[in-house]
Amino acid sequence: MKKAEIISVGTELLMGQVANTDAQFISGLLPSAGYAVYYHIVVGDNKERLTEAIRQSLSRCDLVILTGGLGPTEDDITKKTAAEVFGLEMKLHEKTKENLESYFRDTGRVMTPSNISQAYFPEGSVILENEFGTAPGCLIRGSFDGIGKTVILLPGPPSELCPMFENKAMPLLREEGSDVLASKFFTVMGIPEAEVERILTDIIHGKTNPTAATYVKDGTVTVRVSASGQKEEAERLIEEDALVIRERLGKNLVSETSQSVPEILVRLCERNGITLSTAESCTGGMIAEMITSVPGASNVIKSGIVTYSNDAKIGLLGVGRKIIDDFGAVSKETAKAMAEGAARLCKTDLAISVTGNAGPGTMEGKPQGLVYIGVYFKGRTVVTENLFKGSRDHVRRRAANTALNLARTVILENGEEK
């Protein structure tokens, strides 16, 4: 495996205005081209510190990817700094200049003088076309301290960076050929991270190839198993561990891909021709949003109802006013009536309901984090009581993930095809 580092440039990252999702996206793809990522670095729009960071990374690794700082605003300095480190001149790229001119003509926007700087690149660069914005990227193969290195420059906005990296840069990196790092991701729900670690201790601590590690997010534990080598051999090594993991985790093993929980549910419903709807109170549309973020979800989800007020629960979903008066909006009984109401109203096989107190503060005398989740499926309704610790946002995310997983479990327990 060759070594890579990602340097992201932008004061907005250091000010906490945005998260570095660019580095995340690139890191997810690089191993399949034979590169292991050793560092992410974020520096501000400061020439001296950026120069130092590029030099340090080049001294440690084979490939440096720079993100951000290719735009037309004057604090965008990445391209010039990278050229200087390699001792290269900036050259006007005629084709890019023409593309920029026609882009501005087509979109009816005014081309500012600084836009033209986007058409200058370090000499000898391979230009990476930008289909979703004005700043092209580039790949430079150069020499640093007498050793051949590759530098790739990408624009900062994720909507431009992601397609450019995946479709233009990755094919060039793959051409080089090399051992790869293959990975498999096992999604586990229902048991805490330390317990997963204990169950799989020999796999996680016993070997150097494959390696394995756990991490947890929003109540979902992921086990990653990675093997390096020629593609087929690496995959065979991973499959040996997969057999053991399947056996030991049993029904707590939700998925064996990096598929998200909503993806898993959508595909499961698709395979079994199940339609679904949602009735959300404290998650406020998050479950519907997660499901519809999956391409092809329209085969599965018919509609979703967000009933934030009690009147909406009664008026839209037909929850009995007496149920809310007797048990409260945050109750097992209301969750059940919401799921059944959604299935009836939306005419779906399955309905997911959530009602709870995401906080801040108590509500109806019920603590922050108390959430009832209901799943109606083909005539039967299951309701669970959950207490999630953490902030409002965290409670909502855990509730949504738990609800999606409950729907998955109920479908499988009903004997549908896996």
Place this chain on the structure above:
Amino acid sequence: MKKAEIISVGTELLMGQVANTDAQFISGLLPSAGYAVYYHIVVGDNKERLTEAIRQSLSRCDLVILTGGLGPTEDDITKKTAAEVFGLEMKLHEKTKENLESYFRDTGRVMTPSNISQAYFPEGSVILENEFGTAPGCLIRGSFDGIGKTVILLPGPPSELCPMFENKAMPLLREEGSDVLASKFFTVMGIPEAEVERILTDIIHGKTNPTAATYVKDGTVTVRVSASGQKEEAERLIEEDALVIRERLGKNLVSETSQSVPEILVRLCERNGITLSTAESCTGGMIAEMITSVPGASNVIKSGIVTYSNDAKIGLLGVGRKIIDDFGAVSKETAKAMAEGAARLCKTDLAISVTGNAGPGTMEGKPQGLVYIGVYFKGRTVVTENLFKGSRDHVRRRAANTALNLARTVILENGEEK
């Protein structure tokens, strides 16, 4: 201003499994305690590289914050490595041991042998209690190359890190007193970044205090103005620029806080006693989710309807079948009927509707990114046609932000209180 760096530890970050939202959160708060953030660094669970990273950061700055690697699993090495760099012994903290024991008793979970390692800290540490998990953090004041430095260790999960950093660590940092970096954020919609840069060129390029910069996300441009100095003086300097920015940006200036677009809309509705509902097709619940993510949204949003299928648009919202047959689901006419249907069904003053093609691919012969947004308000409906470039996720986000801003604009144009 003192200098800070953030080192995040975790192979899951380098594998692209999660984004580094911890560094983002910390970076947003540190300036108000007098620290400017110069670097973010991500390293894997590797002792040698972590040691090197900590040493390099300590040689450059006053404060190093380490995130991740405090959990019970054996790849969690941060605490031991930090102690070694400072030459400190690990000591058992009795109170933490007792807290851990009672936490496991209360939650009925099994305490594994590795959990006890969470009660060991570098000698002399100030313990930062963890209210939402088992791994406490700590603050260490030590000496590196003969110079006093501060190191803070925080757990990786955001639900634990965020409250611990904000409530336990920040007060300790603020006690030290110092000049601060005050910032003000101006949210701009409706004009591209390069144009904002041109309009404000003297403010962005003319000075060193305050400094100003732009960045763009999901179609929203943010202008950040930051001044350093004593709190009052810094704020006065920012206000001078704010006067100019207000004057020049006019109605394109959406907000003068770091408030998100949904927060701005919820507060505007609250002030004017406006109730709202949503009718979403391609955004699939995202708008309702964004609104309900704002604490106190229950005073404003009554309900939300996700009508992903045509049958749902007709059955739930009362969109005429003829409208869909004649103009298609992705049309101005459908958007109008959806907004009006939601207002009628949910009995609200305002209703936001979105129907479009988020992709991938064309739909009804309509291109990816074509989105119609409707806003009904007190008897009048406005519909806009939009073409957003980018991926499915990007189109959905831009559509949601644009819809929320259209609702804001319609309310203000109706003469409601700002």
